[in-house]
Amino acid sequence: xxxxxxxxxxxxxxxxxxxxxxxxxxxxxxxxxxxxxxxxxxxxxxxxxxxxxxxxxxxxxxxxxxxxxxxxxxxxxxxxxxxxxxxxxxxxxxxxxxxxxxxxxxxxxxxxxxxxxxxxxxxxxxxxxxxxxxxxxxxxxxxxxxxxxxxxxxxxxxxxxxxxxxxxxxxxxxxxxxxxxxxxxxxxxxxxxxxxxxxxxxxxxxxxxxxxxxxxxxxxxxxxxxxxxxxxxxxxxxxxxxxxxxxxxxxxxxxxxxxxxxxxxxxxxxxxxxxxxxxxxxxxxxxxxxxxxxxxxxxxxxxxxxxxxxxxxxxxxxxxxxxxxxxxxxxxxxxxxxxxxxxxxxxxxxxxxxxxxxxxxxxxxxxxxxxxxxxxxxxxxxxxxxxxxxxxxxxxxxxxxxxxxxxxxxxxxxxxxxxxxxxxxxxxxxxxxxxxxxxxxxxxxxxxxxxxxxxxxxxxxxxxxxxxxxxx
Ligand SMILES: Cc1cc2nc3c(=O)[nH]c(=O)nc-3n(C[C@H](O)[C@H](O)[C@H](O)COP(=O)(O)OP(=O)(O)OC[C@H]3O[C@@H](n4cnc5c(N)ncnc54)[C@H](O)[C@@H]3O)c2cc1C
Ligand SMILES: *[C@@H]1O[C@H](CO)[C@@H](O)[C@H](O)[C@H]1NC(C)=O
Ligand SMILES: *[C@@H]1O[C@H](CO)[C@@H](O)[C@H](O)[C@H]1NC(C)=O
Numbered sequence: 001x002x003x004x005x006x007x008x009x010x011x012x013x014x015x016x017x018x019x020x021x022x023x024x025x026x027x028x029x030x031x032x033x034x035x036x037x038x039x040x041x042x043x044x045x046x047x048x049x050x051x052x053x054x055x056x057x058x059x060x061x062x063x064x065x066x067x068x069x070x071x072x073x074x075x076x077x078x079x080x081x082x083x084x085x086x087x088x089x090x091x092x093x094x095x096x097x098x099x100x101x102x103x104x105x106x107x108x109x110x111x112x113x114x115x116x117x118x119x120x121x122x123x124x125x126x127x128x129x130x131x132x133x134x135x136x137x138x139x140x141x142x143x144x145x146x147x148x149x150x151x152x153x154x155x156x157x158x159x160x161x162x163x164x165x166x167x168x169x170x171x172x173x174x175x176x177x178x179x180x181x182x183x184x185x186x187x188x189x190x191x192x193x194x195x196x197x198x199x200x201x202x203x204x205x206x207x208x209x210x211x212x213x214x215x216x217x218x219x220x221x222x223x224x225x226x227x228x229x230x231x232x233x234x235x236x237x238x239x240x241x242x243x244x245x246x247x248x249x250x251x252x253x254x255x256x257x258x259x260x261x262x263x264x265x266x267x268x269x270x271x272x273x274x275x276x277x278x279x280x281x282x283x284x285x286x287x288x289x290x291x292x293x294x295x296x297x298x299x300x301x302x303x304x305x306x307x308x309x310x311x312x313x314x315x316x317x318x319x320x321x322x323x324x325x326x327x328x329x330x331x332x333x334x335x336x337x338x339x340x341x342x343x344x345x346x347x348x349x350x351x352x353x354x355x356x357x358x359x360x361x362x363x364x365x366x367x368x369x370x371x372x373x374x375x376x377x378x379x380x381x382x383x384x385x386x387x388x389x390x391x392x393x394x395x396x397x398x399x400x401x402x403x404x405x406x407x408x409x410x411x412x413x414x415x416x417x418x419x420x421x422x423x424x425x426x427x428x429x430x431x432x433x434x435x436x437x438x439x440x441x442x443x444x445x446x447x448x449x450x451x452x453x454x455x456x457x458x459x460x461x462x463x464x465x466x467x468x469x470x471x472x
Contacts, residue, residue, distance in 0.1 A: 002095040003074070005033040007362060008088065010078045011104035012036030014059065014348050015329025017043040018355030019102050019362075024070045026363030032071035033096065035088075039064050039075045044352050050392065051441035053376060056383040059348055078105065081300040083322040100324050100362045103312060104355060107292030107330040107346065120260060120267050120285045124151055133287060137162060140237045140284035144269060145247075146255065147289035148173065150386065155289060156247040157387065162237025164247035165281055167271060171251050179398055181410055182434055185418040186387050250279075258286070292346060294331045307333035316373045317365075318358035326362055328354035341379045341395045341429070341447055349382045379448060380430075383437075392437045395430035395447045396422055402429060411461040419461060426454040442467060 007030060009019045016034060021043075023032050034041075040061050047057040064073045076090040087097045109123025122133050137143070140162050145152050148168040156166045156173075166173075172183040252274035259268045267286060271279045294311040296304070305313045305321035311333030318326045329351040334344045344350065353376045364371040382393045399406050399422050406429065409421040417435035421428055421443075428446040433439055446453070453460055460467050 001093065002097065003033070004097040005031040005072070006099045006366065007032045007102070008035060008096055008098035008100070009033070009102045009104060010035045010088075011106055011329070011331070012038060012041030012064065013104060013106045013329060014042050014044060014351040015106070015331075015355035015358075016102070016104035017041055018352045019104060019328055019359040020071055022356040022359030023363055026360055027366065028070075030363075030366070033098075034064070034067075034071060034073045035078060035090070035096070036064065036073070036075060037077040041067065044348075050383050050437055051381075051444050053379060053444055054381040054383060054392065054394070054440055055349075057348075057352075078103075078298045080298060081322075081325070083325050084301055086324065098324075100326065100366060102318075102326040102328060102358050102362060103296075103320070103331055104327070104329045104351075104358075105295045105298075105331045106351075108295050109288060110291050110293050119264055121258075121288055122285060123288045124155070136285055137237045141239055142266075142281075142283040143237070144281065144283045144286045145289065146286060147291070149289060149291065150384065152287075152289040153386065155287065156249075159237065159247075161239035163239070165250065165283060166247045167250045167253050167255065169252065169254055173249065179420070179432070181412070181420065182418050182432060185412060185414075185434065186389070253279075255286075292330055294333075296331060307335055309333055316377070317361040317371075318354060319361070324365075326358045328358040336373075339378045342377050343380055343396075343400060345380070345382070347382055353377070379444065381444075386434070389435045390437055392431070392433040392440050394433075394440070394443050395428070397430040397432045398422075399430065409458060409461055411463065421461065423453065426452050428453060439467070 007023050007027070009016050009023070009032065012034060016036065020032055020034050023030065041064050042059050042061055044057045045060040047055050050056050064075060067073060074090075074094070074096075076092050076094060078088055079091045080089040081101070082088070083101075086099065087095050088101065089095050109129070122129060122136065124130060124133065137159070142163045142165065143159070144165045144167060145156050146167050148170055152166070152168075153173060156164055172180040173186075250271060250273070253271050256270045256272040256278065258270070261267065261282075266282055266284045269281045269283065269286070271281060273279065294309070296312065300322070302322065307313045312320055312327040312331055313335040314320055314327050314332045316336035318328050318332070320327050330346045332354065353374065357374050357377075360371050360374075380393070380395055380397075384391045384393075396402055397420070399408070402422070402424055406422055406424040409423060411417070411419040418432070419434070419436060419439065420432040422430035427450050428443065430447070431439070431443040433443070456467075459465050
């Protein structure tokens, strides 16, 4: 069997679908084929601007058959690429000739210590893995969560009727997105969620990098948290009905070794703490939410160039090293000289941006034209929700790659907002806005314009002064 198309896009995630959507817009009369191994595809919906370059949106899952008729679809798995003769072969043996190819095959969960497909280790990745988790939870009393990103954080507080042992390598929770101060803000917010007293007190503080020492937490209190993906699933264990136990957090710890009990009845985990001491825990199973590895289980006639993190290396036009082969989303690694305020993070936001960029770039190549790289790659931006609070992250919001030479200015109002500016040489380099997104556009401008903020001192975060007035 064989087929032919001008544009072939592989992968039905945000990157692949965004790529197809922009191809259909740029080249309405061209034949576009979306090849995806799963009949459930993801797309962006309810796109709302939060600032000039920043959007929030929802991710919708739907069946490929419900997609529009402006392009074709094929449910099958990419198996081999022959880039010199411009065709691919699928697992079912279908050959597809293409003129331009885009690989958007995403990532698979990284499991610790290379344990693949161990039935007692679940990697949370997609709907299927959440369903698998749900089935296993039905009989579980003790589970362990590994990882410190958004997924692990939400899971740790969302699981009910089960003892959660949460192992994080850092000294504070949710480290992928927030700093120790913000983690404490969430911690307090969660502890007080049921208390009436909440006369908010605002504090503003400026710190040198070296003063930003992590604050240890002793206990944690969970409430019904997290608005997103886990909402549609009942994540309850086999414990007492209605029981909500607090996750027990093991800071600065890692799994040293794991031993399976007979008949897969559970696992004995040997944890290693930072001080070199060990602790043994028995649990029903382990949930690994420690990030993804680019998914490239296909062969190619000549070798694709990979980056050190395993992603397919792409340039600013999303081109790989192979002629007419592009890549976008979690599967690729940005290998262009990054702009001052941008870095790669494997998120929906960037999957969408890279997918659209790849589509525009392929369309331009097919017409012998050239395009500029999209402006979104000038400034890192991400909008999300953590523990029910809106979160906006801009630029080098955690001082990423700034070394030790920066200041942090924080305004924190208990149970209301946590606003952090990262300043270097009195210029805004990044911002974290939790609970209050009003400053997003001002921050975009300040970061991009590099205005010297020294004359304003700490007033830039004074709630009684409208800083937008300063800079309009
Ligand atoms: C549980 C969970 C929650 C998350 N929450 C957030 C969040 O709140 N905010 C956020 O920004 N990011 C979040 N992320 C990260 C985000 O999901 C990813 O960055 C994003 O989905 C990447 O999109 P993608 O299109 O590159 O890859 P994917 O979404 O992984 O899509 C890859 C597609 O390729 C298909 N495919 C793979 N191999 C082949 C093959 N050989 N042949 C054919 N098809 C193939 C797959 O079936 C899939 O459809 C979350 C991730 C997880 C796992
Ligand atoms: C696309 O096709 C339609 C109908 O065949 C034609 O009218 C239109 O000009 C074409 N558009 C482009 C951009 O080629
Ligand atoms: C595929 O690519 C290789 C190397 O570029 C080439 O030698 C081969 O003949 C191609 N065709 C097929 C059908 O494998």
